Amino acid sequence: MMQTGAMTSTEYPEGTHLSEGQALVRRLRFLSGMAVAVVIFWYVGFWAARSNDPLAPITLVNVDQGVIAMAELLGLAVVASGLAVAICGPNSVERGALAIAIGLAALGMRGSQIDKLILYRLDLITPSGPVAAFPTAALVAETWLWLALISVGFIVGRWVDSWYDSNAARAVLQPVDRAPDVRQGLGAVAVVSLVAWMVISYAIGGDETPLLKGQIYFAIALGFLIGSMVANWLFQLHSRAWLLCAVALVASAAYIFAGPDSATIDAARKTGSYITLRPVVRALPIEYAAMGAVGALLEHDVMALLRALLGLQPASR
DSSP states (O other): OOOTTOSOTTTSOTTOOOOHHHHHHHHHHHHHHHHHHHHIIIIIIHHHHOOSSTTSOSOGGGOTTHHHHHHHHHHHHHHHHHHHHHHHOSSOTTHHHHHHHHHHHHHHTTSOOHHHHHHHHHTOEETTEEOOSSOHHHHHHHHHHHHHHHHHHHHHHHHHHTTSSOHHHHHTOOOSOSHHHHHHHHHHHHHHHHHHHHHHHHHTOOSSSOOOHHHHHHHHHHHHHHHHHHHHHHOOOSOTHHHHHHHHHHHHHHHHHHSOOHHHHHHHHHHTOOOOOOGGGSSOHHHHHHHHHHHHHTHHHHHHHHHHHHTOOOOOO
């Protein structure tokens, strides 16, 4: 029989065993909390982040007042993460960040892909001259902004979790600012980045093949899920924020090193041809940040599910 107590180490203190009914209720509460985040970002988030073209990709590059849009999304992130942690119950601190990531992933589904952004900017000319068709710096900065927004969920989650009587569970937590933890975290970032890059490069497809949004979502989530599994096997992590740093590094490396060069862009402008992007840069910043965080933060859940399916005992860490 499946181990009903093997859900996540983030929700239950070590040694806690739940009945089948209690485990089912916890899972339903988790799904409900994530569903609330999806609804918030799908409807209200789209209103805050959309550009003048409702069919354009979801990116701050297209938004005229990006600061205001990010402030509105920050408010939605606080609400969504707080509600998710409150619904999931005590010892669910990381569910706040996961809720924001899932909400942003749902928001990204409402827009088109990065190809349309490149096509639009190829023909865009301002009084000062043509704009950058592939704004590398802007895409890198936007990725870090989305990840910072997701990180707000950790803060909100800890605040909401403090409402519950879980002092005993938090008392056993180790500090995260010790030198050994920093070394473990840096090692985990390196491992996750390397593994995720290899998995994404393989799973996302070839240069000439059609690439759908679902393929992008799957490849990024799978890459960081496997990378987080390997890192958790090698290192003892006390903070999941290290994994978000790996997401930022992989996305930044993709935009910087795999993006089209200026000669390719100039040739496309002169001939009116299309720029064929490498698969690893055909993901928008919101897609890299959201699905990378989803894959990284679901690592404990997936490992618990695999152990339950195989009839193994829950992990001790």
